[in-house]
Amino acid sequence: MEEKSLRIYDTEKTFINKVTNQLSKLLTPTRIGINGIIISMKRNSLIKAFENYNANSKNDNEDKRAQATKKYEDAFTLYLEAIDKNIMDTVYKKVKNDTANEFEKNALSKYYLIAGLKDSEFAEYKYRKQKYLIDLDYDNIRYNEKTKVLQKYKPFYCAKMETLYKGIIKHFSVKLTENNTPAEKAEIYNKIFNTLEEYVANIFPLKMEDDDSKVYKEIAEEYEKYEKYSVGKLDQAEVIEKEMILLGISRKLFTHSLPLVVAEQCYIKLLKDLRALIVDTRIVQKREKAYALLLRLIEEYNVKVLSTKVYWDKPEHRNDYKVFWNKYKELSSLQKSNKEQYNKQKEILFIRGDLKQVSTNENKYFKIMKFYKNRLVELGDMKKIPNKCVTRDGEFVKKKVVA
Numbered sequence: 001m002e003e004k005s006l007r008i009y010d011t012e013k014t015f016i017n018k019v020t021n022q023l024s025k026l027l028t029p030t031r032i033g034i035n036g037i038i039i040s041m042k043r044n045s046l047i048k049a050f051e052n053y054n055a056n057s058k059n060d061n062e063d064k065r066a067q068a069t070k071k072y073e074d075a076f077t078l079y080l081e082a083i084d085k086n087i088m089d090t091v092y093k094k095v096k097n098d099t100a101n102e103f104e105k106n107a108l109s110k111y112y113l114i115a116g117l118k119d120s121e122f123a124e125y126k127y128r129k130q131k132y133l134i135d136l137d138y139d140n141i142r143y144n145e146k147t148k149v150l151q152k153y154k155p156f157y158c159a160k161m162e163t164l165y166k167g168i169i170k171h172f173s174v175k176l177t178e179n180n181t182p183a184e185k186a187e188i189y190n191k192i193f194n195t196l197e198e199y200v201a202n203i204f205p206l207k208m209e210d211d212d213s214k215v216y217k218e219i220a221e222e223y224e225k226y227e228k229y230s231v232g233k234l235d236q237a238e239v240i241e242k243e244m245i246l247l248g249i250s251r252k253l254f255t256h257s258l259p260l261v262v263a264e265q266c267y268i269k270l271l272k273d274l275r276a277l278i279v280d281t282r283i284v285q286k287r288e289k290a291y292a293l294l295l296r297l298i299e300e301y302n303v304k305v306l307s308t309k310v311y312w313d314k315p316e317h318r319n320d321y322k323v324f325w326n327k328y329k330e331l332s333s334l335q336k337s338n339k340e341q342y343n344k345q346k347e348i349l350f351i352r353g354d355l356k357q358v359s360t361n362e363n364k365y366f367k368i369m370k371f372y373k374n375r376l377v378e379l380g381d382m383k384k385i386p387n388k389c390v391t392r393d394g395e396f397v398k399k400k401v402v403a
Helices: 015-056 061-098 102-115 122-143 148-178 182-210 214-229 234-253 260-280 284-308 315-331 339-378
Strands: none
Touching: 015 061, 015 122, 015 148, 061 102, 061 122, 102 122, 122 148, 148 260, 182 214, 182 234, 182 260, 214 234, 234 260, 234 284, 260 284, 260 339, 284 315, 284 339, 315 339
């Protein structure tokens, strides 16, 4: 009797618990069906509200524009709430009951990862959660091959995603202007590049399918370059080149979200990475590849960023750039007549310009300065003075100088 009274039972094996688990498993599909119907209804309402919003966006009647905007915003809020409820009602329970598949497990994991941003980075959390919920429904429509629904949903999806990505990038741009530690700055740079890549990989191709505007045609060539680096394992130089391409695309797509002052900082970061790569690489071929990329990056930085810069912190920097820009334009006359001489003179111009930039911090950049000077010697633009002294015959008399 004493032994039986002290026996510990496994609650997971009791009759009541078994019945409860079975009921949960049986009810979950029903709940999925109910939530699926609700999401479909809210999605249909959202699509209609979005179409009405677009139709009235240029309406002269301010009241009609305001009404269409409010209906669209309300429909969007209800739609997100329905998806959010579905996650907590079904996906969470399926994971808890160990009946969820890998997609559902990953979905819930991402959901809590985004939820973790709420206290520390509320602005990022707000954009990320909306993007996550919309992506989840978009993937569900594609997975179930609802072609007609997808066709109607796609215009809203592309428009809203572009807005959300711009919001995320603008948030990071603002954070980059704050006082950050080097480690915090590095993290923000990575987030900017990762967000740009997400957009270019996932949203840009969809926009290109339906949008025939001049902007997207101009970026098509840059996008083809990016595609070469979107698969496979990349070395450090290739990663930097991919980020350079993404920055170039951003100058067309995210002009306001990634303002010039932030784009300039991103280019400077890539220049620093390439300088470090050149001096740290021991393999000659890899060093030459990194150096060729550096010359391209210097040209892009000067043409796409500094040439459009209006406000300069120091007037002398603006004057220095004017001198550089005039020399760069003068070289264009050589491009057709003597391509070899043009490339040589352009390389000298770029090296001398960057040498002037890094010479302000000689202790940090002494290795790259040595590399640049050796390169200028090879190009015939600088002479190497032998490191020796000569002692001449004769007597040296110390004289007192009378003032």
